[in-house]
Amino acid sequence: MAGAGGTKGVTSLGALRTLGDWIRWTAARLDEAGVCCGHGMADTLDEAAYLVLHALGLPPEVPPPVYDTTLTAAEEAAVQTLVRRRVEERRPAAYLTQEAWFCGLRFYVDERVLVPRSPIAELIEENFAPWLGEEREVRRILDLGTGSGCIAIACAYAFPDAVVDAVDISTDALAVARHNIRRHRLMERVFPVHSDLFAALKGRRYDLIVSNPPYVSEAEMETLPREYGHEPAQGLVAAHDGLEFALRILEGAPAHLRQDGILVVEVGAGRAPLERRLPTLPFVWLEFRRGGEGVFLLTAEDLAAHRQAILEACRGI
Ligand SMILES: C[S@@+](CC[C@H](N)C(=O)[O-])C[C@H]1O[C@@H](n2cnc3c(N)ncnc32)[C@H](O)[C@@H]1O
Numbered sequence: 001m002a003g004a005g006g007t008k009g010v011t012s013l014g015a016l017r018t019l020g021d022w023i024r025w026t027a028a029r030l031d032e033a034g035v036c037c038g039h040g041m042a043d044t045l046d047e048a049a050y051l052v053l054h055a056l057g058l059p060p061e062v063p064p065p066v067y068d069t070t071l072t073a074a075e076e077a078a079v080q081t082l083v084r085r086r087v088e089e090r091r092p093a094a095y096l097t098q099e100a101w102f103c104g105l106r107f108y109v110d111e112r113v114l115v116p117r118s119p120i121a122e123l124i125e126e127n128f129a130p131w132l133g134e135e136r137e138v139r140r141i142l143d144l145g146t147g148s149g150c151i152a153i154a155c156a157y158a159f160p161d162a163v164v165d166a167v168d169i170s171t172d173a174l175a176v177a178r179h180n181i182r183r184h185r186l187m188e189r190v191f192p193v194h195s196d197l198f199a200a201l202k203g204r205r206y207d208l209i210v211s212n213p214p215y216v217s218e219a220e221m222e223t224l225p226r227e228y229g230h231e232p233a234q235g236l237v238a239a240h241d242g243l244e245f246a247l248r249i250l251e252g253a254p255a256h257l258r259q260d261g262i263l264v265v266e267v268g269a270g271r272a273p274l275e276r277r278l279p280t281l282p283f284v285w286l287e288f289r290r291g292g293e294g295v296f297l298l299t300a301e302d303l304a305a306h307r308q309a310i311l312e313a314c315r316g317i
Contacts, residue, residue, distance in 0.1 A: 019056070020067040022076070023048045026083050036225035039092035040100060040117040047093055051086060054097045055079045090226035103154035107180050112172035114235040116150040118212040118266055119292025124154045131262050131297060132208060138162045140204070142256065144197055144211035144249060145169075147235060149177030149190065151210055156190050164190045165201065170234055197245070198252040205258050212266040213245035214238040215294075220269065240317060241273040250278075250298075251314045254307065257300040268294040277313045281306050 016025050026048035030037075041047040050060055055078040058066070071079070085096055094100040094115040100107050102116040103124050109115060132138055141164040143152035152166035166181070168174050174192045181190045193200055216224070216236045228236065238244040246267045253263045264286075267274055271285065271294045283296040303310070 016076070017070050018068050019052065019071065022071060022079050023052045023067070026052055026079065029083055029087060033087040035087065035090065036227045038117075038225070039094055039115040039227060040102075041093065051082050051093055051097075052079050054093075054099075055082045060101065091230050092227050095230055100148070100150070102150040103157070105150075105154060105157065105184070107148050107150050107153070108176065108183065109148050110176065111230055112170070112232060113147040113176045114231050116148055118151065119286075119288040119290065119295060120151060120210060120212060120264065120266060121154065122288050122290055122292075123264065123286065123295075124151070124158050127158050128208065128262070128264070131299075136207075136260075138207045140206045140208075140258075141165070142201070142204075142206040142209045143167065144209065145213045145235070145245070146177050146192070147173050147212075149180040149192070151212060152177070152190050153180055153184050153186060155208070155210065156184075156186050162189070162207075165193050165204065165206075166190055167193045167195045167197070167201070169194070169196050170232065173232070173235070197248055198256055201256060205256055205261070207258055207261050208264070209249075209253055209257060209261065210264045211245075211249055213249065215242045215246060215267050215270045217242035217270075238270075242270040243267070243274055243277065244317060246270060246274060247277075247310075247314045247317050250303065250310050251317075254300065254303045257303070259300060261300045263298045263300070263303065264295065266295045270294060271296075278306075278309055280309055 016022055027045045030044040030048055037043055037047050053060055056075050086093060092115050094109050095111055098108060098110055100109045100116045103121045107116060138159045139162055141155050141162050143164060143166050146152050146166035146168045149166050152164045156164050166177050174194055177192050181187055214236050215238050221237050246265055249265055282302050286295045286297055
């Protein structure tokens with residue numbers, strides 16, 4: 001069998017013996033091909049370890065002695081097939097393995113949903129402290145643009161007394177979310193809702209509205225690596241400098257937040273254009289230990305106090 005990504009590396013294949021050798025070889029092939037690791041993987045070594053372990057039917061973390069074990073011929077072939085697909089098709093690893101990890105939880109994913117990777121995971125793991133602390137009762141949560149359901153489901157684990165509405169406009173995405181809700185046995189607490197943002201939620205109010213909406217501008221979309229072309233465009237692209245959904249959420253949130261509720265929205269590179277449009281809004285830009293940026297938090301009080309500015313910024317959206 002030829003080495004993945006071309007002829008380079010073929011001569012050395014016979015020298016590869018251990019799991020560690022194969023991870024090193026895979027990382028080199030990924031580097032050589034210039035793949036993009038922007039889908040939840042730290043770098044090519046991280047992704048190589050994930051791919052090789054998956055090809056062998058092992059979990060993403062194994063005790064160190066396992067790295068010294070040798071592969072069978074069938075295992076070597078399985079690794080090479082997976083690596084070749086990753087390199088040639090430029091499909092994100094998660095679509096090849098049909099799984100992704102978020103907040104330490106496993107999710108089914110396919111091309112109907114974005115690969116989970118939002119830094120919002122860190123906020124969920126910390127129960128949105130200090131804004132939603134232990135003192136604070138959290139009963140109702142809304143995840144706008146739920147995709148695979150990863151944020152909604154992780155929130156349900158973090159707040160065991162809460163019910164979560166998981167909204168998406170895509171029926172394809174909702175089918176995946178529903179599958180994950182069932183897998184996590186959360187059918188009694190996480191509810192998929194087919195809606196254009198708040199449209200189907202009349203009269204419902206929440207302690208927390210959280211959203212990772214589409215926010216890639218049309219211009220930026222043209223520049224993204226091939227891997228992003230496998231994700232649903234409806235999950236990525238937003239008009240008006242990437243701000244369409246963020247602005248619509250700012251406009252609609254006050255009618256759906258409880259008096260002491262909070263709104264958390266990821267806008268990525270949309271931070272600068274958003275601040276330019278709404279210079280007086282007291283956005284709290286959250287910081288992340290594991291990296292990531294462009295996530296703001298506002299309280300219901302902030303939104304009420306700046307209602308006029310928001311309505312003006314949303315004119316024509
Ligand atoms: C960036 S993805 C986020 C998916 C998931 N929350 C995550 O973090 O991996 C955005 C999601 O918003 C959905 N979406 C796009 N427009 C929408 C709209 N008008 N109303 C509700 N959801 C929408 C897309 O279908 C997509 O699933």
